[in-house]
Amino acid sequence: MRDVLHPRPNPIIAAMYTLRDLDADVILMHGPAGCGFMAARRLEEAGVRVMTTGMQESDLIFGAEEKLVRILKNVDDRFRPGLIGVVGTCASMIIGENLDGAVKKAGVKATVLPVDVHGCSGPNTSGAIRTLEVAAEKEVISFEERDRQKSMLTRATAIERERGLTSREYLEPHPGATKLSVGREIVNVLRRGGKVAVALNAKKETAYGFADTMRAVQYARDRVGGETVHIGNLDPGVGLPRIRRYASNILRDLGEAGVAAPALTGGLDEYPVAGEKAAVALAECNADLRVVAGLPHAVPGLRKEDVLVTDQPRELRNYIDQGYLLSVGEVNTHAEVMSTDRVLFSELGNTIREIVDRGYA
Amino acid sequence: MRQMAIYGKGGIGKSTVSANLAASFAESGLRTWYIGCDPKSDGSMTLLHGRKIPTFLEQMKDGGGEVVFQGFKGVNCVETGGPLAGVGCAGRGIIVAVQKLAKDHFREEDDALIYDVPGDVVCGGFAAPLRERYANEVYIVTSGEYLALYAANNIARGLANLGVALGGLICNSREVENEREAVSEFARRIGSQLIGFVPRSAVVRECENRGMTVVEGAPDDPQAEAYRRLGRFILENRSMAVPSPMDPEDIRALLREMR
Numbered sequence: 001m002r003d004v005l006h007p008r009p010n011p012i013i014a015a016m017y018t019l020r021d022l023d024a025d026v027i028l029m030h031g032p033a034g035c036g037f038m039a040a041r042r043l044e045e046a047g048v049r050v051m052t053t054g055m056q057e058s059d060l061i062f063g064a065e066e067k068l069v070r071i072l073k074n075v076d077d078r079f080r081p082g083l084i085g086v087v088g089t090c091a092s093m094i095i096g097e098n099l100d101g102a103v104k105k106a107g108v109k110a111t112v113l114p115v116d117v118h119g120c121s122g123p124n125t126s127g128a129i130r131t132l133e134v135a136a137e138k139e140v141i142s143f144e145e146r147d148r149q150k151s152m153l154t155r156a157t158a159i160e161r162e163r164g165l166t167s168r169e170y171l172e173p174h175p176g177a178t179k180l181s182v183g184r185e186i187v188n189v190l191r192r193g194g195k196v197a198v199a200l201n202a203k204k205e206t207a208y209g210f211a212d213t214m215r216a217v218q219y220a221r222d223r224v225g226g227e228t229v230h231i232g233n234l235d236p237g238v239g240l241p242r243i244r245r246y247a248s249n250i251l252r253d254l255g256e257a258g259v260a261a262p263a264l265t266g267g268l269d270e271y272p273v274a275g276e277k278a279a280v281a282l283a284e285c286n287a288d289l290r291v292v293a294g295l296p297h298a299v300p301g302l303r304k305e306d307v308l309v310t311d312q313p314r315e316l317r318n319y320i321d322q323g324y325l326l327s328v329g330e331v332n333t334h335a336e337v338m339s340t341d342r343v344l345f346s347e348l349g350n351t352i353r354e355i356v357d358r359g360y361a
Numbered sequence: 362m363r364q365m366a367i368y369g370k371g372g373i374g375k376s377t378v379s380a381n382l383a384a385s386f387a388e389s390g391l392r393t394w395y396i397g398c399d400p401k402s403d404g405s406m407t408l409l410h411g412r413k414i415p416t417f418l419e420q421m422k423d424g425g426g427e428v429v430f431q432g433f434k435g436v437n438c439v440e441t442g443g444p445l446a447g448v449g450c451a452g453r454g455i456i457v458a459v460q461k462l463a464k465d466h467f468r469e470e471d472d473a474l475i476y477d478v479p480g481d482v483v484c485g486g487f488a489a490p491l492r493e494r495y496a497n498e499v500y501i502v503t504s505g506e507y508l509a510l511y512a513a514n515n516i517a518r519g520l521a522n523l524g525v526a527l528g529g530l531i532c533n534s535r536e537v538e539n540e541r542e543a544v545s546e547f548a549r550r551i552g553s554q555l556i557g558f559v560p561r562s563a564v565v566r567e568c569e570n571r572g573m574t575v576v577e578g579a580p581d582d583p584q585a586e587a588y589r590r591l592g593r594f595i596l597e598n599r600s601m602a603v604p605s606p607m608d609p610e611d612i613r614a615l616l617r618e619m620r
Binding site: 057058059060061062063065094095096 | 418421422443444445448449450451453454457
């Protein structure tokens with residue numbers, strides 16, 4: 001096993017995000033008050049209430065089952081939620097807290113999913129898988145949906161290990177190429193009458209940020225000429241209701257911006273396999289310049305002259321070290337994608353628009 | 362201050378030995394602490410006329426209250442306490458209690474401190490008195506029976522891993538044939554010594570039933586003298602070494618040879 005030194009997501013956070021996808025009303029963290037704090041802020045922006053049992057030293061020593069039962073009842077009375085996820089943390093799971101038992105004891109009206117994970121229980125996707133398993137057992141989702149997502153998540157973990165954030169011992173964050181240089185490259189190809197293909201292969205809500213690349217390239221084409229091809233994992237008929245909603249919203253906004261009917265490669269939670277379909281579509285369209293946004297490393301057969309758009313500074317380091325010099329960071333939208341239902345204006349997108357409008361290219 | 366930790370197989374008599382040692386130290390005028398680390402919190406009862414005292418961790422959880430109780434001849438008795446069986450983390454409890462006791466309660470002028478540590482060293486917490494260097498000498502209570510020596514050997518392995526010195530083995534007799542010789546030989550093999558032999562005696566149970574140590578309840582009995590002698594040997598002991606554990610199979614062979 002290789003040591004990986006940089007921080008990365010863990011199963012607890014993955015469980016929380018999966019509960020959001022399941023449209024949970026409340027996520028109750030059984031652990032110290034600060035555990036998952038930053039993720040909780042983002043999730044609250046997405047409309048999920050996140051709460052904690054706020055375990056203390058004495059709770060570690062004596063166990064905190066009574067506290068969990070009390071708080072579950074309190075949450076149920078106060079917010080009348082339909083679906084609650086109780087998520088384990090390192091602290092509660094290491095001392096062997098019985099989440100399932102506490103949930104049974106509390107006997108609340110809401111459907112409660114006890115998710116027995118902690119930070120050391122495997123790759124981050126193991127937290128998502130555990131959540132899906134409990135959701136299927138409690139009939140919140142079908143077993144077929146659970147299995148579809150499990151296979152996606154297993155693929156995602158393999159891709160990260162082979163080509164992504166866990167493929168190297170340490171990845172120093174990198175600012176990436178400037179938006180100006182990448183934007184000029186794109187606009188110049190169009191201006192010369194060339195063909196620019198944009199393949200969106202994004203994970204869930206992050207597509208709200210990346211989809212702006214498609215809008216901006218289309219904007220440029222409409223003003224300077226050339227040809228565009230749009231490819232995306234935006235199938236609105238795949239995944240949990242929340243994920244389908246994202247896809248519908250994005251297709252609506254793209255349509256309004258003149259990006260008509262992109263070639264669909266799968267749903268927004270299918271990026272590990274949709275990447276392969278994107279690769280095929282990219283190969284077929286024979287473009288002069290290819291832009292891959294979202295998780296480019298999930299798209300096989302990338303070329304060194306491709307434009308890669310990611311929201312992860314460490315992924316930029318990964319790409320640039322491998323010789324993909326037109327890798328560009330879309331970092332600012334990352335904070336906003338959780339709470340939107342419209343495609344955001346991205347830095348690269350706005351740079352392309354500005355180049356076109358002011359004739360920088 | 363002499364800081365001792367008493368380890369050994371569950372049920373071997375650590376608490377009886379520890380409480381009688383504490384009583385003998387106190388009787389000779391030493392400022393003595395008895396720290397019971399078993400979540401059952403019953404080790405100090407014979408120093409306190411059968412009284413079960415509130416535990417350190419319970420008091421901490423409930424926000425305060427007395428945690429040190431004066432027992433026989435002024436022995437300072439503390440029970441760390443811990444969770445009920447099957448919940449929480451007893452090991453974490455010992456870590457927290459030991460750290461806080463050292464910080465807030467023990468003083469420079471104290472003479473002797475005895476940690477009575479439960480059963481086998483099942484997790485890191487049970488090694489806390491050693492790892493944190495709160496105790497700097499260890500005594501292992503054992504009998505001449507295989508499982509007791511096997512447990513003692515495991516403890517020796519833990520000490521070797523942690524680089525902690527063993528002061529010796531205390532034989533709490535089960536009246537096994539050639540017991541003294543067997544434990545003595547085992548001690549030699551792991552690079553230590555037999556520091557004391559405590560005979561089996563009915564007076565121990567009789568005193569316990571009255572909520573007392575033998576030193577208090579039957580001060581003139583030879584058994585009380587056995588504990589006092591053990592106490593003197595320990596106080597005079599300067600021979601400490603990090604042990605080297607045996608192969609468990611060799612313990613069986615050793616016992617077969619002794620028969």
